[in-house]
Amino acid sequence: MTKRSFAYRLLPLLGLVAFLLVWEAMPRLGLASRVLLPAPSDLPDAFMRELANGMWLKSVGLSLSHYTLGLLVGLGAGIGLGVLTGMSNVAEGLFAWVSRVLRPIPGLAWVPFAIIWFGVSQSGAVFIIAIGVFWIVYFATHGAIRGVDRDYIELAKAFGFTGPLERLFKVLLPAATPGILVGARTALGQAWMAVVAAELFGVTGLGSRMMQASSLLATDIVVVYMLTMAALYGLMDTFFMAAQGRLLRWKP
């Protein structure tokens, strides 16, 4: 039984090795040219070159700062407005149609305005990222706050917590945390996609470095950055899961 489960746990690794082998074989067997499809064995070298000329660290650093700022702005605005419309019927009513109009507009459609308002700048990238994050987190927060068991609110009242702020911090926010975190985790991935999109229009970072490399047909470098993104996202999701485990340690 244990042997079997051990073998099963090896399967993902086996799959990855097979994937890399097939990938390596394609250019080596001449099925695809090395320019169109760089082999995995070309990548360490390309990575070392990018590291040596300082581009990798610079691009990653800039992209991470866009990502972090955009995420924070989007999270703050989304949670803030979600709490407000979740607690107040007036706020919900006022925002109902505004959200219907703005919600379907994809984040990328804001690129022209991002350029007009902020120029091709860091703030422009942050703006594009924040918009995508905002809607996800807003709807998650609004729903989570609305969904809090009325019995907890009655309990808070029974113990004298009658004001809206007391209600928010004693009951609503803690009870809504699981739901808000689901939105935040989705936003984490969404924001990463928005980073690349925002940088493809010119703001310096991973995305713009990829575009430069591809225009020079340095496809090995493009792949290095693709894998860098996957690694960074994986890392962030791991951190997030750890933080979430800590925040929700009260759950069975």
Added chain:
Amino acid sequence: MEAVSASKLPDHVIDIEGLALSFDQDGKRTHVLRGLDLKIAPGEFVAVVGASGVGKSTLLRVLMGLAPQSEGKVVVTPDPAAERPMALVFQDSRLLPWRRVIANVSFGLEKTRLPAVARRERAMQALGLVGLSDLADRWPWQLSGGQRQRVALARALAVRPSILLMDEPFSALDVATREGLQDELLRVWRQTGKTIVFVTHDIEEAVYLADRIVALGGKPGEVRSVRVIDVARPRRRGALALQDIAAKEKADITADAAAPVEDYVI
């Protein structure tokens, strides 16, 4: 100013006269309580019984200020030594799942100005009173139904209320746990001298615990009978005298339910 002497204290901690409560639902006016009179003396243990839907829980919520009364007088004169007039124990323990046991017990204390250390101390004391000091750092989901209800009781006791309002607190528990908690409650009552208003639909429970049983009946609900349980404490569960009173109480309630319902017109 002189300290308030005992003789100046009113005879009743709770004085309800002509309480009526109604609300609009789906365009129809629903009457829950009417013409309800009830006086409760300090330190008294009063059980409120009656069929479900008769307004027992509503009565507690009116007292807590959780439901608005439509008319009548409700005067609560708490023991001046108490820090809070009332605290409520719900039927479902209603512990907050994101708080450890100790933090649940100190929940109500966060409304006070006590520093954190004093709150914790007070909460531990209340937990000790219900015999759960060892479980202070557990999460609510790790507790049994009986333990959860004891924590809820400790949470109510921690704010040092004059009156303890209990809304069918033991009805969801198995018999053995329920009887254990009844005795626990009597011990706490003896130790703290609080006034207790205990809503239940279990007549045996009411007869075993209370000094007086108030039966609500009718629709909208009103007081149908008040019966003094003149049996010395400590009582023996299932004693003949108690059985006798329970039988009479049940007969009254059955007769009341069988009586034709008069149309209630305002």
